[in-house]
Amino acid sequence: MVDRLVNSEANTRRIAAVESCFGSSGVPLAIPGRVLVGEGVLTKMCRKRPKSRQFFLFNDILVYGNIVIGKKKYNKQHIMPLEEVSLESLEDNGQYHNGWLIRTTTKSFVVYAATITEKQEWMAHINKCVEDLLRKSGKKPVEKHAAVWVPDAEATVCMHCKKTQFTMIVRRHHCRNCGAVVCGPCSSKKFLLPQQSSKPLRVCTACYERLSKVVKDESSKTPMASNSQLSNVSSTGGTGKLADSSGDDDSDDESGAGAEMHDEPRFYGDNTISADDSATSVSALNSSHTPN
DSSP, rough: OOOGTOOHHHHHHHHHHHHHHGGGGOOOOOOOOEEEEEEEEEEEEEESSEEEEEEEEESSSEEEEEEEETEEEEEEEEEEEEEOOEEEEEBBBTTTSEEEEEEEEOOOEEEEEEEEEEEEHHHHHHHHHHHHOOOOOOOOOOOOEEEEEEEGOOOOOOOSSSSBBBOOOOOOEEEETOOOOOSSSSEEEEEOOTTTTTOOEEEOOOHHHHHHHHHHHHHHHHHHHHHHTTTTTTEEEESSSSOOOOOOOTTOOOOTTSOOOOOEEEEEEETTTOHHHHHHHHHHHHOOOOOO
């Protein structure tokens, strides 16, 4: 789809422009063989509310960032290897339309496009890049992905104990294993989730007990590995401090971003993907994924 763009001057200029927009806050993106496939604005469901994010699709990575100055400057650069990416189309729900899940081993979230056509184009291009990448590398699709965080607004009480009411003082936290919104006492434990981090992460009591049981069961079968497996479990005893579940890019100011006129996404060298192909791709994704 994009092979002819690999060594083109146009592709070199586009990647340089993306690097320039991120400035010193981003990492260099120009490497041999990398192609900018498309770019555009999508609405990302963040922890507190939906926010506009600028997305850049390359043939090997998906990059997004906060819009600081519309069409000119971005920060909080996030890079997602496409080998880990899996998509799942979502049905329209109330005020939210044209959405889909983007899942990776370390982070998963929902995005929405402005129109159904844009959704089809984005999903078709991302899916095609993933397929091409996996075919060339010979790797298999990743099966385990990070949980999608439940937005704060969808939980007025702890989703675990069903009792604690959240207020300005009683804060919400997210279980890194299941994504549920829970109170402090119900998420006072940590557990090592290797695909997400090298350090133990905050989990809810239910996930902690379930994951701990799995470790113990496996340890009983393989005693030699018991020490290393049990070291995966960590508890603060209810008093230690845990990392804040702030939703990484959810609290940044976006002055000027909301005032921009919506532009349709731009895709480069996509003559092999038609509108019919896009619709077929979305249909295939719908039939091959089971919603949570």
